[in-house]
Amino acid sequence: MLLQASIDWNLTIHIIDPDAEAPCRHLATSFTQGSLTDYDTVYQFGQQVDVLTIEIERVNVEALEALEKEGKRIYPQPSVIRTIQDKRLQKQFYRAHNIPTADFILTENRADVQTIADDFLPAFHKLGRDGYDGRGVQRIASSADTGKAFDAPGVLEQAVDFEKELAVIVARNEQGELATFPTVEMVFHPEHNLVEYLFAPAEISPAIDQQAQAIARQTTEAFGIVGLLAVELFLTKNGEILVNEVAPRPHNSGHHTIRANVTSQFEQHWRAILGLPLGDTTALTTAAMLNLLGEPGHSGPAQYEGMETLLSLPGVFPFLYGKKITRPFRKMGHITVIGSDLTEIQAKAETIKKSIKVCSRQ
Structure with a gap:
């Protein structure tokens, strides 16, 4: 849909996507199959364009930061992507900037969730990274559900009525x-x-x-x-x-x-x-x-x-x-x-x- 909007303005759009059969490949000026999380792949692709943007947050931010230092225009900025792609950083950002959000506790593993007092529940345990479209979220209704928690860094967010x-x-x-x-x-x-x-x-x-x-x-x-x-x-x-x-x-x-x-x-x-x-x-x-x-x-x-x-x-x-x-x-x-x-x-x-x-x- 971004590509379709760009056609009206005759923009030259180059796309990188991991799927060789990505639907966008036939609309783009050029198409590159490649991993969005691989440093070299993203860095080399970024060298070819004037402005670089994303449509998914799961991308190699280190490569974007290197390109930005070299003068490439990258929007949204790599610093913004870095914060948003990690839900732990995202929640801490809200707290630091007085943006109202549900109460939360940072967790390192499943054992941390199992120590949470019942009065904090029900809550949602979210993976810090790589959750997408509902994946990486578990509802923890009571202490009996803590076995469902992710055994990886995450954030336990108090359920909002x-x-x-x-x-x-x-x-x-x-x-x-x-x-x-x-x-x-x-x-x-x-x-x-x-x-x-x-x-x-x-x-x-x-x-x-x-x-x-x-x-x-x-x-x-x-x-x-x-x-x-x-x-x-x-x-x-x-x-x-x-x-x-x-x-x-x-x-x-x-x-x-x-x-x-x-x-x-x-x-x-x-x-x-x-x-x-x-x-x-x-x-x-x-x-x-x-x-x-x-x-x-x-x-x-x-x-x-x-x-x-x-x-x-x-x-x-x-x-x-x-x-x-x-x-x-x-x-x-x-x-x-x-x-x-x-x-x-x-x-x-x-x-x-x-x-x-x-x-x-x-």
């Missing part, structure tokens, strides 16, 4: 200009910690919206990031806003902006990292976004069932990611729904959830 999960995407360019997208409400899959769908705008009061926007901007300024920062938030039962996690890139919580906003998050990312004026983030319509996930029990070449039903509905736009192989709960695409109000959109979303499936060819 929240009313809603929200997100705000903030853009910041080299000149320090900021622009925020409207606050959205996210609904997560009950088992797999993946965004199942979101609604935009979030059904919250103007006061809560202002608070969410202000905290997202505060967080972005604290990092000093150039690019996009997706700030995931909890709205607690007593009206507090807490930062859950952030992502320094275009994010699932902004996919709907391709159809629903004046400027999409993908165009905005290019504007930010190229030092251009930021675009208008105004919402053109009420919207929802549903993740299109691989069906349980299906692994293999993907086929999409129910596309005709989907395409017969007004205001419904599927985006397929070009992944050849489906797996249970793998993100295979998303569907944006637009309409006059949330009631209409929620009804469409329920119809869509029942009508389209990503299965494997038998």
Whole structure:
């Protein structure tokens, strides 16, 4: 989707990805297969470009830092990526910058979790590094669950009694200009910690919206990031806003902006990292976004069932990611729904959830 946004501006884009069959390979000016975590591979790739950006945090930061010292423009900055890719550093960053977040305890291994007092539970144990899309997270409801904890450095985060999960995407360019997208409400899959769908705008009061926007901007300024920062938030039962996690890139919580906003998050990312004026983030319509996930029990070449039903509905736009192989709960695409109000959109979303499936060819 970043590539598709770049085509409008005739940008020359070079891609490195570990997957030889990555869907982006046919859209890029050039494509390199290579490990994103190998120092030499990332360093050599970075030598060839003027501006380097990422779409996943799991990348060799040492190579990016070396390139930055040599004068390469790297956005988001390696220092920001280093902090965000380690949830332990991320949580400590919030505390140091007075950014509201759930209480937490750093842990080195499973034994540390097993010493935690019951009054801190329920909590979530998160791997410090390499957790992604719900992986690397375990719910520890009571001391009986501590055997589920990771036997590796992590953070134990006290569970938040929240009313809603929200997100705000903030853009910041080299000149320090900021622009925020409207606050959205996210609904997560009950088992797999993946965004199942979101609604935009979030059904919250103007006061809560202002608070969410202000905290997202505060967080972005604290990092000093150039690019996009997706700030995931909890709205607690007593009206507090807490930062859950952030992502320094275009994010699932902004996919709907391709159809629903004046400027999409993908165009905005290019504007930010190229030092251009930021675009208008105004919402053109009420919207929802549903993740299109691989069906349980299906692994293999993907086929999409129910596309005709989907395409017969007004205001419904599927985006397929070009992944050849489906797996249970793998993100295979998303569907944006637009309409006059949330009631209409929620009804469409329920119809869509029942009508389209990503299965494997038998």
